[in-house]
Amino acid sequence: MSSADSQSASQDKLNQARRSAGQLIMIRMPGTVLDEDTAQFLRDNHIRAVCLFRQNMVNPEQLSKLTADLRAVMGPNALIGIDQEGGAVVRATWLPAPPAAMALGAIGDVALARAVGSAVARGIKALGFNWNFAPVLDLNNNPANPVIGERSFGADPQRATELALAWMEGSLAEGVACCVKHFPGHGDTHVDSHRDLPTVAKSRSALDALELAPFKAARRAPAMMSAHIVYPALDPEHPATLSRKILTDLLRKEWDYRGVIITDGMDMHAIAGRYGVGKAAVQALAAGADMVMALGNRSTQEETLVALTMAIAAADELSKPGSELGSAALAARLTRLDGLAATYPCAAGAYLTESADERLMAAAWRRALTVVGNPQPLAAATKIRLLACADAAGDGVAEAGLPAAAVAALLARRHEVELVTFEDAESLDWATLPDDGKTVILASTTRLRYGEKARKCWRPDLHLALWNPFQTLDIAAPALVTYGFSAAALEAVADWLAGTLEARGRMPVPLAGNFTHGGD
Structure with missing residues (x-):
């Protein structure tokens, strides 16, 4: 082979590696319209997954056009995600407001949880989304938790799991994929992983009884999000997002989980501040993740793409059997991601049940x-x-x-x-x-x-x-x-x-030291 042919072959491998890298990341984007620069970035890098936030949303008409434009650029296997959990964590704020998970926990009605999950899915599907990063499976058993709180269905693993999985079933029945989070559990932390790296120092038996129980029960979930948390009983060295022991040995092998594994945002300080986004993205895929949430700016997205491209190309060159970055593992990832998009396609349309869903949500808030x-x-x-x-x-x-x-x-x-x-x-x-x-x-x-x-x-x-x-x-x-x-x-x-409504909800988490009127 001539030098020119060798260089051409090498460039082809890099191009193919870059293409694979692009299909394995989810990005966020600025603005409320798909400008040509962003569209070209998506095309050039074969990116098929975008997560939208409040900064991207103005009203239904604008958002529907944005998701339609994204689908036109990203193609039929597009994955357009949103955090529409309920309570304080919603992005499309004009949709019927879903009660927080803990409000549903206070009601304890599995059928209602399923109905709410269905209604949430109908609203966001009409806007062009096919992937919702919900429900939260974390058991909030730490009152000092700064980031989960009412996002959790409660502290009891059995009851919280029943409600969360019913919510998920409602969403799936309406054609919107769920992503349960944050595996293996963010409920018993007093540190927010957006700001630092938490540790949950419990024994494996304690984790099995609490944190892990909802996720093990949710093995039929189409997607699962990893947590940026260290669990020494599972892996003393790496946070779950970067841990092969957790993502591959526990989740894939021990539990036989076959859905998509996606990381939490890699721009969060627990990861970006300690490992760097590029290096961490490679480690996450090597650990067993299918998709990396590259939610930083264009610079960090480029850094992620370059790091993944070089790692994929190097793995292909070495042809290591069983490598998580080798061709067979990449093909398996793309098959899972393609399957997710095919099963839950983006299909925007009229929101025909908005009034009924508004009444459903309002009644749930009252019951909570x-x-x-x-x-x-x-x-x-x-x-x-x-x-x-x-x-x-x-x-x-x-x-x-x-x-x-x-x-x-x-x-x-x-x-x-x-x-x-x-x-x-x-x-x-x-x-x-x-x-x-x-x-x-x-x-x-x-x-x-x-x-x-x-x-x-x-x-x-x-x-x-x-x-x-x-x-x-x-x-x-x-x-x-x-x-x-x-x-x-x-x-x-x-x-x-006014005395016209009785409060009948029951707190789904233990509260020590409750106060009575006039108490100290």
């Missing part, structure tokens, strides 16, 4: 209302001093919470309301509030737990926990818990306050 302690409805003449965070910003995972003014407007329908806002809980001095006989209501509109100052000094008459139910552990007051802040949840709160 849960009391802690013995809170009482308010008489119409009650004068209220409302305390709330001025700006409940989003955290990159969840959407922004309620502005304080929205809660004040809700209460002002029946009451005279004085609004007191704070930037953060530590900035509010409880002693400065006048003792004038007004009923003091605290509305918690962020996921953040309260600090020592609030726990020691704050004594509202009523706590409206409108997001994270574990905040009821921090404030010595009777509480009404909604597990979310959708318009339907707020209407339920208004009816409860």
Whole structure:
């Protein structure tokens, strides 16, 4: 073979490796339209998977056009993903607002969970999505968990699994693939993997009994997302996303899982900050992942593509039998991904059940209302001093919470309301509030737990926990818990306050030290 022929053959191998690399990553994109530069990037790199976020969405018409344009560029095997879990983690916010997983846990109705999963799927399918990164199978058994909370169906593995799998079955029946997450379990952490690398230091038997149980039961899920967490009992050296012991030995071999394995976002600090996105992407595929979520910017996406291209080309050159980056393993990955797209094709269309789904979601929010302690409805003449965070910003995972003014407007329908806002809980001095006989209501509109100052000094008459139910552990007051802040949840709160709705939800996680009215 001549030198020119050798160079041409080498370039062909690199081109083929680059093509494979492109089909094994999912990217995020800027903007609300598919501009020509992004479209050409998708074409040049044979990328078939995109995840869209709030920054990509304006209204149904715009979003439907965007997904249609993406399908036209990426082809019939396109995978267009979204995080439409429910509660605070939704992207298409104009769709009927699904209750959070923990709200469904508080209701405990498997048929309702299935119906909600179906309704979520109908809404996003009409917009052109075929892959939803839900439901969450994490068991939130750690009240200090900063990122899961109400996204979990509860702490009991059997009940949470029944509800989550019913939700998934509803979605699959409507033609939208689910991706259960975050394997092997993100519920018992006090660190957010978006910011650092958590460790769950439990024995294998303890993991089997709790964290692993829902995922083992979900082996029929079409896709599973790995967690950026170290589980020393399973692999003391690598987080699950980069662990062959976890993704291949446990999930593929021990459990015989045959669906798609996709990583969580590789731009998260637990991975990018420690390993680098390119190196980590190679390690994830070598560990057994099928697709890498390259959700960074164009620069990190290029870095990921280059690293995967070189690793795939090198593996092909070495022809190592059984290599996770060799041709046989790549073909198996592409077959799984093609199968996912073929079974759950993108098929945008009219959303014919929106009104019925709106009623379904509203009824679910009402059934989820849960009391802690013995809170009482308010008489119409009650004068209220409302305390709330001025700006409940989003955290990159969840959407922004309620502005304080929205809660004040809700209460002002029946009451005279004085609004007191704070930037953060530590900035509010409880002693400065006048003792004038007004009923003091605290509305918690962020996921953040309260600090020592609030726990020691704050004594509202009523706590409206409108997001994270574990905040009821921090404030010595009777509480009404909604597990979310959708318009339907707020209407339920208004009816409860007026005494026309009973709160019948049951907290699906253990709360130690619950407070009764007037307790310390």
